[in-house]
Amino acid sequence: MRVSVCVGNYAKTPYRIPGLGTDVYSMEELCYCLKENAFLLDLSLMEDGLLDWVEKECGLRELAKALHPLVHRQGSLSAFVLAILRYVGFFDEAVLRETESLLKQGAGLTGLEKRKSQVDYLVKRKKYRQALQGYDELLGKLEEERGDSSDGKSTPGEKEFLAKIWHNKGVAYAGLMFYGEAAECLRQACEWNGSEEYRVDYLAAKRMELSEEDYVSFAAEHGQWYPCTLELEKKLERAVGEWEQQPDYLRLYNRRELRSRDRRRFLEDNRRLIQALKDSYRTE
Numbered sequence: 001m002r003v004s005v006c007v008g009n010y011a012k013t014p015y016r017i018p019g020l021g022t023d024v025y026s027m028e029e030l031c032y033c034l035k036e037n038a039f040l041l042d043l044s045l046m047e048d049g050l051l052d053w054v055e056k057e058c059g060l061r062e063l064a065k066a067l068h069p070l071v072h073r074q075g076s077l078s079a080f081v082l083a084i085l086r087y088v089g090f091f092d093e094a095v096l097r098e099t100e101s102l103l104k105q106g107a108g109l110t111g112l113e114k115r116k117s118q119v120d121y122l123v124k125r126k127k128y129r130q131a132l133q134g135y136d137e138l139l140g141k142l143e144e145e146r147g148d149s150s151d152g153k154s155t156p157g158e159k160e161f162l163a164k165i166w167h168n169k170g171v172a173y174a175g176l177m178f179y180g181e182a183a184e185c186l187r188q189a190c191e192w193n194g195s196e197e198y199r200v201d202y203l204a205a206k207r208m209e210l211s212e213e214d215y216v217s218f219a220a221e222h223g224q225w226y227p228c229t230l231e232l233e234k235k236l237e238r239a240v241g242e243w244e245q246q247p248d249y250l251r252l253y254n255r256r257e258l259r260s261r262d263r264r265r266f267l268e269d270n271r272r273l274i275q276a277l278k279d280s281y282r283t284e
Contacts, residue, residue: 007088008058015053018044019118021130027058031090034081038102040118042111046071046080063087078103112138112161120168128175135169163193170205179209199228200235207232 007027014023017033019042024030034041051071055064063084070080078100085096106114119134142162146154154162170185183205189198203225207215219229243249259266 008054008060008063011053011057013053013057015050015057018042018047019115021122021127027054027060027084027088028090031085031088034085035091035095035099037121038081038099039106040114040121041077041081041103041106042114042118043077046075046077060087077107112141116161116165123168123172123175126175128172131172132169135165135172138165139169159192163189163198166192167198167201170201174205174208179205183209196228196231199225200232203228203232204235 009026011025014025015030016023017030017037019040020033020037022033022037024033048071051064051067054067055061066087067080067083069075070083081103082096082100085091085099091099106117109117115134116138119131119138122128122131122134139162142158142165146158166185166189170182170189173179173182173185183202186198186202186205190202203219206218210218219225255266255269258269
């Protein structure tokens with residue numbers, strides 16, 4: 001059994017990791033986030049704000065002093081992160097080697113590719129509003145680059161990149177249940193990449209946006225997408241089957257009995273669940 005001793009103080013003010021939007025209160029939390037998200041880290045991490053936090057909040061002046069030359073003399077990101085991880089000693093050498101490898105892989109990405117990876121990470125963490133802002137920034141930068149090019153045309157690689165951004169922006173809107181906006185973003189994705197996957201996702205957003213009758217009419221107007229509508233229905237059937245096996249579904253199903261047996265308790269439980277959903281939504 002491996003025992004780790006905490007290093008430094010527990011901070012009163014958290015440090016927000018650039019690009020990830022994650023707040024950490026201790027060196028151990030910082031190390032965990034750096035290791036888990038090594039591929040997403042960029043040079044914005046190497047800043048005086050982190051050094052000040054390490055020194056003043058965590059009380060680790062010696063570490064802050066050791067990191068200072070890496071920040072101000074153009075040290076590498078991998079050297080900077082490894083210096084922190086080794087000082088804290090939270091992970092063994094095998095983990096450090098793996099983390100270093102991921103840092104070097106991430107260094108091979110362009111600035112826009114790295115930023116997209118960071119924004120995609122926000123979607124996975126259900127930080128949808130932050131993600132939408134990030135995708136808008138990316139689209140704005142790409143538009144500027146296209147405007148600066150000699151012919152204003154996009155390469156196949158740029159088209160694929162744009163398709164992914166619009167697709168994932170649609171996913172973020174769907175996470176907020178803004179299905180109309182999600183459908184428009186996914187339509188844009190289909191403009192850049194007409195793959196079946198993107199078309200099925202677009203149809204899914206339209207199915208959520210429209211009434212049953214309107215969706216049937218919409219699907220009929222796009223007869224060329226008939227195979228995609230069939231694939232969507234298959235996916236929905238599988239999703240429903242999987243959902244019916246989940247504990248949350250079983251709890252909701254059992255509430256039917258509660259409704260008939262104890263109306264007062266049922267209504268009190270409703271208020272609690274609704275408030276929990278509101279609180280969860282507002283944290284986004």
